[in-house]
Amino acid sequence: MAVELDISQFIKPTIEKKVGYVALIGRPNSGKSTFINALIDEKVSAVSSKPQTTQKTIRGIYNDIDSQIIFFDTPGIHESKEDLNIIINSQAETSLNDADVIVRFIDLSRQRGEEEEKIGELLKWIKKPVILVYSKSDLKHATEARKDAISISSRNKNGFQKLLATIKKSLPIGPLFYDEDYYTDQDMETRIREIIREKIFQNLGEELPYDVLVDIDNLEEENGMIKALVMLYVAKDSQKNILIGKNGVVLQNIGKLARVELEKILEKKVFILLRVKTMSKWNKNPNVLKKYFG
Ligand SMILES: Nc1nc2c(ncn2[C@@H]2O[C@H](COP(=O)(O)OP(=O)(O)OP(=O)(O)O)[C@@H](O)[C@H]2O)c(=O)[nH]1
Ligand SMILES: [Mg+2]
Numbered sequence: 001m002a003v004e005l006d007i008s009q010f011i012k013p014t015i016e017k018k019v020g021y022v023a024l025i026g027r028p029n030s031g032k033s034t035f036i037n038a039l040i041d042e043k044v045s046a047v048s049s050k051p052q053t054t055q056k057t058i059r060g061i062y063n064d065i066d067s068q069i070i071f072f073d074t075p076g077i078h079e080s081k082e083d084l085n086i087i088i089n090s091q092a093e094t095s096l097n098d099a100d101v102i103v104r105f106i107d108l109s110r111q112r113g114e115e116e117e118k119i120g121e122l123l124k125w126i127k128k129p130v131i132l133v134y135s136k137s138d139l140k141h142a143t144e145a146r147k148d149a150i151s152i153s154s155r156n157k158n159g160f161q162k163l164l165a166t167i168k169k170s171l172p173i174g175p176l177f178y179d180e181d182y183y184t185d186q187d188m189e190t191r192i193r194e195i196i197r198e199k200i201f202q203n204l205g206e207e208l209p210y211d212v213l214v215d216i217d218n219l220e221e222e223n224g225m226i227k228a229l230v231m232l233y234v235a236k237d238s239q240k241n242i243l244i245g246k247n248g249v250v251l252q253n254i255g256k257l258a259r260v261e262l263e264k265i266l267e268k269k270v271f272i273l274l275r276v277k278t279m280s281k282w283n284k285n286p287n288v289l290k291k292y293f294g
Contacts, residue, residue, distance in 0.1 A: 018067040020171035023095040025123070026105030027115040028052045028076030031135035031154055035105070036060040036073045038154040043265060044184040044191075045073045046198035050209060052076055053201050055088055056293055057095050058194070063180045067168050070177060072099060077122070078115050084210075084283050087293045093122065101170045102130045103163070106149070109139040129170040133163060189216045192228050192262060196272070199257045200232075200243075203250065208242055211235040213282050213292060217275075225269040226262075233279040240276050251276065 024032040028051030036045050036058070044060045046053050054075045062069045074092035078085065096102060104119065106112070123130055137151040137158060150166060152159035178185070186194070193214045201209045213233040220227045232251075234240055244251045255274045262270045282288045 014175045016173055016175055018168045018171040019069075019174045019176060020100035021070050021072065021098055022101045022103055022167055023072040023074060023092075023099035024103050024105060025074060025092060025096065025119060026076060026135070027107070027113075027119065028078050029110075030076060030105040030107040032076070032105050033058075033073050034154040035135065035152065036071050038157055039071075039160060040183045042183050043195070043261065044186065046194050046201065048198060048201035048209075050201050050206065052078065052085075052088065052210070053198070055084075055197075057091050059185050061178050061183050061185070062164075063183075064164075067164070067171065068176050068178065068180070069164070069167060069171070076115075077119050079118060082283075083286070084289060084293065087289055091293070096122070096126055096128075099128065100172070101167055102126065102128055103133055103167070104130055105133050105135045107136055108134050109136050131163070131166055131170075133159075188226070188266070189219055191265065192216060192219070192226075192230070192258075192272075195261050195265070196230060196232075196254065196258045196274075199254045199261075203254055203257070204243065208234075208239055211239060211283060212243065213279065213288070215292075221268075225271060226266060227271045227273075229273045230275070232274055232276045233282055234276065235279070235281055235283050237278050237280075240278060243276050 026032055033045035033047045033054050037043050037047065040060050040062050045058045052075060054073060058073045060071045060073060062071060072095035074095045075088040077089055077092050104123065132149040134149050134151045136153060138153040138155045150159055150163050152163055193216055196214050200212050211234055215231045215233065216228055217231050218229040232243060234243060251274055255272050259270050259272050
């Protein structure tokens with residue numbers, strides 16, 4: 001007698017939910033990366049008090065019972081004619097094109113400036129739903145409330161549900177783009193680089209972090225331990241000593257902070273060897289900019 005095989009048990013049902021791409025846009029320092037990290041409860045994007053901490057668009061994937069939302073955390077749009085900054089702005093603009101919905105962050109704790117004008121101009125040309133968000137609502141200065149905006153605080157996780165519900169209204173229903181276990185599409189190299197960059201931004205003076213290029217030279221996993229040889233390229237010789245610090249103390253501290261955080265994120269032992277080298281004017285070199293930021 002022939003046995004009939006029930007193949008239905010081998011076929012994964014296609015899950016359909018509200019699925020789509022959402023671009024976060026706003027001036028530097030308005031809290032975009034902090035929001036992504038707080039929403040998905042994982043560090044996927046570097047955060048610091050310095051403007052333009054994010055230099056390359058990062059994806060954070062949010063999953064819940066009825067949606068999968070892929071957030072583009074874009075670099076803050078700002079006014080500058082520097083080569084690197086032009087590339088950074090164009091990254092943010094590209095993600096506007098790729099998104100289904102745009103969430104515009106406005107930080108009410110700061111005076112609005114030319115950068116807000118520029119973002120307003122940019123959005124005029126985009127025929128997509130734009131949701132206005134007032135960020136950092138936990139701060140005292142953030143008092144200007146308006147009906148057409150949603151106030152959020154990433155510090156207290158306030159306003160998240162309202163924002164998510166509003167985003168979902170504009171998303172199409174379809175199959176998932178990513179497995180529900182993923183919260184980012186970054187590979188290990190990118191994640192290591194991002195955390196090291198964050199520690200550089202958090203531990204060095206105002207200007208230098210922008211001139212440090214983080215490059216993973218070698219990455220190995222052996223006996224459950226991740227070993228990374230990481231080059232930190234500075235744009236001029238005089239920056240080397242500042243980055244290394246007296247008796248190497250600054251560099252050691254950056255390495256240690258990055259290691260501790262990466263061990264938590266990757267749930268593995270991590271060993272990081274940092275090397276500092278000069279790559280003269282790398283931030284003006286079109287080939288380098290294309291390779292790392294293009
Ligand atoms: N009090 C308060 N501070 C916040 C909140 N969200 C972000 N911040 C702070 O604002 C600063 C900038 O945050 P980021 O998330 O790096 O801002 P960003 O918009 O990603 O900035 P760029 O990457 O430079 O475009 C950091 O010092 C954060 O700790 C918030 O909800 N409340
Ligand atoms: Mg950012």
